[in-house]
Structure formats: C-alpha cells, structure tokens
Amino acid sequence: MELMLVYAAVFIGGLIIFERVTGTIANHFRRSSALNYRLKLLQGNEDGLGVFKGMVRERALDYDRGGIKPVVQLRRLFAQSGLKINVLRLAIYAPVAAVLVWLLLSYFGVSAIPKIILIVFFLVALPFVYMMRARAARIRKFTAQLPGTLDVVTRSLSAGHPLPISISLVSRELPDPIGTEFGMLSDELTYGTDLNDAMLNMIERVGAEDLKLLAISMSVQRGTGGNFVEILENLANVVRERAILRAKVRALSSEGRITAIIMSAFPFGLYLMISTLVPTYFDPVWQSGYSNVILSIAFTVMAIGNYILYKLVNFEF
Missing domain, CATH: 1.20.81 (Receptor-associated Protein)
Known part of the structure; x- marks a missing residue:
C-alpha cells in the first residue's frame, strides 16, 4: 500500500513540477508584453469594470470590515498575500502534501490515528504559513x-x-x-x-x-x-x-537568525546522522510503545522554542 502511495506521490509531484516549469516559461513570455498583471488582463479587453470585478473576486476581497472577525482576518490575509484562488491547483497540491506527510510519519512509526490528526493539522496550517510568507514577501x-x-x-x-x-x-x-x-x-x-x-x-x-x-x-x-x-x-x-x-537592523540581526535556523534544523540532522551510522540505535524507542508521546512532547517543545527564537531575531519598528 505504501509503495503505491510512493508511486502516486512521485507521479503527482512530477505533474506539479511540470506545471510550475511551464507556468514560469509562460509568465516569462507574457511579461514582455505587459508590465503588470492588471495590464495583461486589460489587453484586448475593453470591459475595464469587468476586469476590476474579476480581480476582486479572484483575491476574495471583501471591504466589509464589520463581519465575523476570524473570517475578515482570513480574507485580509489572503488578499494581502497577492495569491489567486485556483481550485484545480489546490486539488492537486493537497493530496500530494497529505501523501508526503503520511509517508514521513510512517517512516517514524507513528500509528494511524495520530497520523490522521497530524495530516489534518498540517493541511490546515500549511496554507496559513504559505500565505503569511507570500504576504511578507509582497x-x-x-x-x-x-x-x-x-x-x-x-x-x-x-x-x-x-x-x-x-x-x-x-x-x-x-x-x-x-x-x-x-x-x-x-x-x-x-x-x-x-x-x-x-x-x-x-x-x-x-x-x-x-x-x-x-x-x-x-x-x-x-x-x-x-x-x-x-x-x-x-x-x-x-x-x-x-x-x-x-x-541595518536585518544586517545586525543576521547572526541571530542564522543561529536560529541551525538550532531548529540540528535535531533532525542529528537524527538522520545517527540513523545512518547506527540503524538500530532508536529501535528501543520505537518498540517501547511511548514513541508517539515522546515525539509529541519533542515537537511541542521545538515549536515553542522556534517561536521564542523567531521573536528574538525579528523586530517590529
């Protein structure tokens, strides 16, 4: 079963890479004919109002600031990220992400119910992280x-x-x-x-x-x-x-930021190194029956530590 999931993940991953490469090439050629996205939409289209309404719809813009606060904040985050609603791309990416997380958790020996919980959490958290990074870059x-x-x-x-x-x-x-x-x-x-x-x-x-x-x-x-x-x-x-x-602030805090990245990646690198040199080293942990508890506590502590490191090396001014 897991071998079939690997084949499916490789196949869909190839489709995603092909889609990204062709999209990048197409965007490169389109960029020569128009400076920005709005001008591309207006080329050969005399309905300026229709183009404007279409841009509002695809970015899920809603200027009604009196609605339900979490919904308003989510729509604002999506609009400020500059992303566009693409149901087909979402339908392709979500299963691939779920399969990759399933295989990763299977490698660590996580049981079925925690797998499902972690996959659901990952599929909910990943879009937020992606939108926040896209928003910051934009x-x-x-x-x-x-x-x-x-x-x-x-x-x-x-x-x-x-x-x-x-x-x-x-x-x-x-x-x-x-x-x-x-x-x-x-x-x-x-x-x-x-x-x-x-x-x-x-x-x-x-x-x-x-x-x-x-x-x-x-x-x-x-x-x-x-x-x-x-x-x-x-x-x-x-x-x-x-x-x-x-x-200047980013230059002065660069040492702290690279230290935070190294400290965050160090536990995973250490685990891979030990597993490669001594494949049976962690077998007592997986066979003890407490591996799920240990991993849950470890990831929780790491998440708290990463949040503290992030706040230490990122400044609001």
Whole structure:
C-alpha cells in the first residue's frame, strides 16, 4: 500500500513540477508584453469594470470590515498575500502534501490515528504559513517600490496633471505589485469611489505600514491644503530612510537568525546522522510503545522554542 502511495506521490509531484516549469516559461513570455498583471488582463479587453470585478473576486476581497472577525482576518490575509484562488491547483497540491506527510510519519512509526490528526493539522496550517510568507514577501517588494512610485507621482503633479491621472500613470508604467495595486486604486476612483475610501481599500489589500503614511498625507492635505508635491517628496525620503534603517537592523540581526535556523534544523540532522551510522540505535524507542508521546512532547517543545527564537531575531519598528 505504501509503495503505491510512493508511486502516486512521485507521479503527482512530477505533474506539479511540470506545471510550475511551464507556468514560469509562460509568465516569462507574457511579461514582455505587459508590465503588470492588471495590464495583461486589460489587453484586448475593453470591459475595464469587468476586469476590476474579476480581480476582486479572484483575491476574495471583501471591504466589509464589520463581519465575523476570524473570517475578515482570513480574507485580509489572503488578499494581502497577492495569491489567486485556483481550485484545480489546490486539488492537486493537497493530496500530494497529505501523501508526503503520511509517508514521513510512517517512516517514524507513528500509528494511524495520530497520523490522521497530524495530516489534518498540517493541511490546515500549511496554507496559513504559505500565505503569511507570500504576504511578507509582497509587502517587502511593495515597500521597496513605493519611494520610486512617489517620485513618479510627484513629477506628474509638477507637470500639471491631476492626481487621478498621476495614479493612472503609475498603474501603466510600473511592475507588480505596485502597478496592479495602483491600477485598482485608479479603477476605484474612475468608478466613483472617494479618494479616502479608495486609499483605505488599498491599505486593506496591501497591508504595508508605509502605505498608511501616504493615506494620512493625502487625507490631511485634502482637509487642510498645502503643497502636495512637497509633502510627497518628504514622504518619499521618509520611506527611504525607514528602508535603510530596516536593512541595518536585518544586517545586525543576521547572526541571530542564522543561529536560529541551525538550532531548529540540528535535531533532525542529528537524527538522520545517527540513523545512518547506527540503524538500530532508536529501535528501543520505537518498540517501547511511548514513541508517539515522546515525539509529541519533542515537537511541542521545538515549536515553542522556534517561536521564542523567531521573536528574538525579528523586530517590529
């Protein structure tokens, strides 16, 4: 039975690799014809409103902030990760992940009921971890693009263009993620959304802290007046200085982060080394009848330790 599972996992894994390779090649060729995802959808499609609604649907966006809090937070996490709903890909990846976890637990001699519990937990936790990593990477990329974007808006405003035209210029000239996000902002302004509400929706979609500074600047300038070009220039400098500070902090904490990674991987490496050199070394543990309890306690302690290490080497500022 387990041999058939191995064959099935290898076959489906090959399909996934083939799908990823072909998708990467296709994206490479599509990238030459359009700078960002929104422009790709608009090519040859005159229904701009339909494209905007489709982008909202595929990212499961919901701007109703008064719903059930866990559901609202889950939808916000998915939207900010930039991922798209793909039922076919989910239907392929979930069984492969379940089979791989089953084989791994079988290798450690875990019984059937704990296997099922751990597989269910893994299938629930893995999407959250993947979305959080995708969200963090997307926010970092968005933040890196933001100062240059503010420079583009500043130059456009200095040339006499109104703000909606400047935002539309960003959506046409800059790549993802900021090109698509400003494109959706431009669409909302075009279809009648107030600027403050559109900026709040953009913050909801992106989740970057620096973007809140832009929203506050726009809101204050609309209410009190002032030189908006100068405000944006100062804001661009602030964002750049924050990025420099963030890079310095990451450089100073790099030793702690690599130490945390080594300490997390060390128990698994040690187990594989001992099992390779002395295959029967852990047999008394598996034959004692307490292996499930030992593994559960060990993984729980490791999870707590990894969380503490993560908090020690990651800083909020």
